Amino acid sequence: MVAPLPARRRAQLLEILERDGVVQLDPAADELGVSVMTVRRDIQQLDAEGVVRRVRGGAVAPVRPRAFGERAATRASAKAAIARKALPLVPDDGAAAFDASTTSGALLAMLRPQRLLVVTNSIDNAAIARARSGVRAVLIGGELEERTGSLVGPTAEQTARGFAVDRFFTSASAVDAAIGTMEVSLEEAAVKQVLSAGARASVVLADSSKLGQQALVLALAWSAVDVLVTDLDPADERLDPFRDLVEIR
Structure with missing residues (x-):
C-alpha cells in the first residue's frame, strides 16, 4: 500500500x-x-x-461554536443511539425542555404521537418538534446566536424562567467529571442553567467524544444533573469517572 x-x-x-x-x-x-x-x-x-x-x-474537534447543520452531520449514528436510549425518559404528556443541540434534535425527531409541550431555545428544534403528532412547541425567544442558531441573552433567560417542566434534555460542548458540563459561551451556558433550574430532572445527552473534555464555561454542575445518556454501553470503562456522580444510561 x-x-x-x-x-x-x-x-x-x-x-x-x-x-x-x-x-x-x-x-x-x-x-x-x-x-x-x-x-x-x-x-x-x-x-x-x-x-x-x-x-x-x-x-x-476544537471546541467552538458551530452551525446546527454542521453539528448535525457529525457523529450522527452516536446521536441516534443516544436518542433511542433517552426516548423512554421523555414524558408522554406534560412539558419538557430541550436545548439547541442536534442531539436534542435527534431525540425530538423520534417522539411518538403524544400530548407534550416542548420548550426550546432552538429554531431548528422547534421545527422538528412541531412536525411530531400531538406535540406543541414553544420557542422562548431571545437574541439569535448566529454561529449556533440558538436563542440566548436576557430575553431568552427571562422567558425560560416562566416554565416548570418535567425534564430538561441538554447536550454539552464538553463533559468533565471534576467540573460538570461545559459550553463555548457564557450566553449558551446561562440559558441551560435557567432551563435546568425549572425542571424536575435534567438529562445530559453526550456522545463519547465529549467525555473528559473541557470548554470555556461551566453550564451544569453534577449536582444539577440526574441522568447521563451516552452512546457507550453503561459498563464501558470510559464512564468510570462518572459512576459516583450521576445515573448512567
Missing part, C-alpha cells in the same frame, strides 16, 4: 474526525497505512492550524 501524500493524509484524518468524532493514533495509522509517529506529526500540524485539538492518544 502506497502511503498518501501529507496533504491528502491530513485531509483523511479530518474525514476520520468528522466520521468518528475523534482521531485515535493506532486505528488511524492502520487505516491510512502509515506509522503512529506519522499520524502524531500530522495531528501536531493540524493542531497548529487550529483545525483539531490534540488530546492524549489522538485528537478531537
